[in-house]
Amino acid sequence: MQTFSRNADFASNLALAYAEYLDGVRPALQRVSMRLQGDGRQIALELRNLQTNAVQLWRLSQLRLVPDQATQDALVLARTDGDPARLIIRDRDSARQILAACPKLCPLSGSRGAWPKIAALAVAALAAIAAILFVLVPRTADIGADLIPPEAELALGQSAYERTLAAMEARECKGGEGSVALVRMTERLSTGLDLPYPLTVHVVDDPTINAFAFAGGHIAVFRGLIDFAATPDEVAAVLAHEIGHVANRDxxxxxLRMVGSFGIAGLLFGDVIGASGAAGLTQRYLQSSHSREAELAADAFAHRQLSRAGLSAAALGDMFNRMNDLPGGGDMGVMRHFSTHPEMLERAANAQAAGATSSGQPLLSDAEWQALRSICS
Structure with missing residues (x-):
């Protein structure tokens, strides 16, 4: 073959030029000499392996630049035909000669068929993550709730309550005649219960109309709910609903679902979300809502338990209806907790129907009710 005349200087300059060659199979660098040859139609780099004397021809029209952070002091070339081999030119004069001979040298681009594969893999990965978060984690949590020892469940609820109290920067109201009245109310609502741990009802000094249950028998009732209630029976009705969540281990x-979800997120995104994950766990308690089935089951439990205690379940419906009449009532604390589903008014009507009769025995005396209402004073 004859060397193309316009590249005569280039050819002469490369006569004694050398480079390093990676064949894409073995990790060893191979020393090669470079020489330009060809005619006007086919100009190529002749690469001769100094160990094996094997010769390859790389056409200039097929050369592409390879960005390589590990070899910033070298010119790295590849071919466009999919060959994984790389040519590493460290000699600056040789690199300038090749760049001058190939002014239109472009960066190596991915295969046109790669993007659909990448997109398909991304979709598959997202589907797998969704399956883990929304199927596997809930199913595992359901099984774990039946297997977790009562001691561990009690500690889990205590820890969650303490984190929530700290996040709210609120205090727990306890002591005095108000706590005595709360214990009396809880004992009456515990008639016939067989729980693996005692019920522990906390009053949180916060004006929000709210109440919710933690694991292990811990229940938080906000001062705002007690202030809003017209009678002690209304507080007891909401408390009975929360006891239903405790009994059903909701x-x-x-x-367990939240802990599992944050664990999966931590594996995906690293421990950087540890602190925010703990904060999110606390916020999830404050804004928690159970499934429709869990809420209906807790309602049914409350109806039965109030009946056992000789109290009317209608108080639950009365309180819901009064909350619903407040401006923005559907967005307030316990209403957000209970009104997750549009059947809330129907559930209030069911409570009123279920509570048609009562023993007539007062839940608390007037003095005890006033003591409970002033428990945070």
Missing amino acids: STRTS
Whole structure:
């Protein structure tokens, strides 16, 4: 072959030029000499392996630049035919000669068929993550809630309650005649219950109309709910609903699901979300809502338990209806907790129908009710 005349200087300059060659199979660098040859139609780099004396021809029209952070002091070339081999030119004069001979040298681009594969893999990865978060984690939590020892469940709820109290920067109201009245109310609502741990009802000094259950028998009732209630029976009705979540271990399942979800997120995004994950766990308690089935089951439990205690379940419906009449009532604390589903008014009507009769025995005396209402004073 004859060397193309316009590249005569280039050819002469490369006569004694050398480079390093990676064949894409073995990790060893191979020393090669470079020489330009060809005619006007086919100009190529002749690469001769100094060990094996094997010769390859790389056409200039097929050369592409390869960005390589590991070899910033070298010119790295590849071919456009998919060959994984790389040519590493460290000699600056040789690199300038090749760049001058190939002014239109472009960066190596991915295969046109790569993007659909990448997109398909991304979709598959997202589907797998969704399946883990929305199928596997909930299912595992359901199984774990039945297997977790009562001691661990009790500790889980205590820890979650303490984190929530700290996040709200609120205090727990306790002591005095108000706590005595709360214990009396809880004992009456515990008639016939067989729980693996005692019920522990906390009053949180916060004006929000709210109440919710934690794992392990811990229940938080906000001062705002007690202030809003017209009678002690209304507080007892909401408390009975929360006891239903405790008895059905709904809060334990929610805790395990959240812990599992944050664990999966931590594996995906690193431990950087650890602190925010703990904060998110606390916020999830404050804004928690159980499934429709769990809410209906807790309603049914409350109806039965109030009947056992000789109290009317109608108080639950009365309180819901009064909350619903407040401006923005559907967005307030316990209403957000209970009105997750549009059947809320129907559930209030069911509570009123279920509570047609009562023993007539007062839940608390007037003095005890006033003591409970002033428990945070």
